[in-house]
Amino acid sequence: MESRILISAFEPFDGDSLNPSWEALRSLTPLPNNGEILRLLLPVSFREAPRLLREAVEKHKPQIVLSLGLAGGRSGFSLERIAVNLADARIPDNDGEQPRDLFLYPGEETAYLSTLPLGQLLNELEKESLPASLSNTAGLFVCNAVFYEAARLQARGRIRQAGFIHLPYLPEQAAEKNAPSMSLEDMVRGLNRVVERLLSQELA
Amino acid sequence: MESRILISAFEPFDGDSLNPSWEALRSLTPLPNNGEILRLLLPVSFREAPRLLREAVEKHKPQIVLSLGLAGGRSGFSLERIAVNLADARIPDNDGEQPRDLFLYPGEETAYLSTLPLGQLLNELEKESLPASLSNTAGLFVCNAVFYEAARLQARGRIRQAGFIHLPYLPEQAAEKNAPSMSLEDMVRGLNRVVERLLSQELA
């Protein structure tokens, strides 16, 4: 049976003119006939992004949700382990909202672990000689809110697997910030391997 | 009149199996008939590297010497401003030598500035959307010793311009070190622009 994966990425924020997560996602090369990729561009909005992800899951019924985002300052692919039931924003989101130390879903689970096969994905990236590591925090901004939303849907049985990968800056962003970066080609190459690995799983 | 540029790079050191400076240099694409590139692979040796550079300059009589090296931990192209008349090694070189706080040429100039058009080169790299910056220290290891040697030859009129550019780790090195990196493609693309810019100068 064919697998369907929904991959989300974000619009630019914090004054940037692009977001590497979307640049990489729009450049992913379609895979041979063993799966289907659905691409979803999300606003950097605590209010809208989780809702739009949920609606896309309800409409398209993917087996897997992989969300992508930017973690400026990190050096490689960051495979996030844990989504936390908190919002705490250092800067306003693109709607001007800046929640401080609030629960995303009061009374619900404190955290969810990624249900992606992180060790296998890390291995794929290392085989490609790409810098990658597991990360213990996806922050408490909109990225984490989307990750928590997907993980919550997974816990409710709406999808089989949910996870999040943070990407570094693109070189053109890093040029101004004196920060680590990764070329778009390497991001796409790594994500192609990740997606192929996810779609080749038996999710029976 | 045609210009000739000698570009040097280094062998691996400190346990690495490759050095991005040589990986990039050997991949530089030959330029259309407006100049000649001479490539020189240097050992990471305080004793040998400056001597081999000097001999290559005497033999091939380039107008320009551009030396390349690795600066692990930096995020982009580092255009070095200044070569210092000191050797102070945190680790042994590939000959096992580890000079501590010694003059390279006792009694000679304390330092030389790069005579490359650094502002123009920085501009070229920025036009390519590549991360790049001027750097105020090339360290006091073999890189600086080679830079000082070339700058000293320039001051003696043997070449017209001498300079040094440090490169970050390659992604496959950074994978183990959790450090910033740059793809080989981006290194080569940036260095091609740098070399073209240098060869298009009037060096009357």
Next chain:
Amino acid sequence: MESRILISAFEPFDGDSLNPSWEALRSLTPLPNNGEILRLLLPVSFREAPRLLREAVEKHKPQIVLSLGLAGGRSGFSLERIAVNLADARIPDNDGEQPRDLFLYPGEETAYLSTLPLGQLLNELEKESLPASLSNTAGLFVCNAVFYEAARLQARGRIRQAGFIHLPYLPEQAAEKNAPSMSLEDMVRGLNRVVERLLSQELA
């Protein structure tokens, strides 16, 4: 009613000859008669440290457990938000054990939030002009295992509050590592305020 706080710290590990958490804890100045401080020195051991903490709680029945540990590389007091039900050790603990990606308590809660008043404690530290911030990850080494143990006891009603604060290196450690540090005096000054604040709460 008088409050009793149990404060734990760790022995040295990873080749260090001291651990700032214990250096600070042993130097805390006793408070005027509004509370009691119990000090507990823990081994850096996944097997022993949580058990010893639990036994101390059962024996001494404190209202509050505050655990301290070292986070080398951080610049200030790190008030940890979340304890995670995972062990993943980059280096062996002092027993030579190195669990990789294992649950601390299989089948139990994924994570617990700190039940200390983190915002108030941050405020106290800022009033002292000391560098401090909230942290979203306590790592997955023995520190997190102890934090999870205390938070689990809190969730079971054995204590009223449980939390964890990471400390930077001491200056004498940072001297060799070129890393951020904090003086013992500042650590003690900050922790005194933290403990006084905790003991002045109404925990009815």
Next chain:
Amino acid sequence: MESRILISAFEPFDGDSLNPSWEALRSLTPLPNNGEILRLLLPVSFREAPRLLREAVEKHKPQIVLSLGLAGGRSGFSLERIAVNLADARIPDNDGEQPRDLFLYPGEETAYLSTLPLGQLLNELEKESLPASLSNTAGLFVCNAVFYEAARLQARGRIRQAGFIHLPYLPEQAAEKNAPSMSLEDMVRGLNRVVERLLSQELA
């Protein structure tokens, strides 16, 4: 014979309300009768600071000039090796001047090395268990301009020794910046040892 040391420090800049160099200098404890300390507070001004230093040297005729400044982001005492004949300011100085890539003294020496006994001073700081290291760049802002001025006076025989030490942020500054810091007590303790060491030299 008694030695006289002139120690300079800077006013606040870049929006800060204090400068650790002056906080430390004003807190240095007077030494027993083997020397004299002159304290000089300098504006963060390319135009004024070197001139005021020079005038103080002419008036007070110290044997030694030690200049202090802030290097935000560094973790310990930075004993600067080299002063460079360049000004290149990333931000305006306190006069609103922002020289870009200009010589301080056109046609003069490219650089001067510190004439302080850096190895001995490093050793003193290490004996105090304080974080300290040699630095190969004092930047190209007003700190370097003052260091170059003092080194130039030394080269002209007006003083016997000239050098520069950069200090980290104070904890109260680092609180807002999430940067490394050092307590005022540790700064003063280290500088007291440095000054005592300098004043106990034979400068015959």
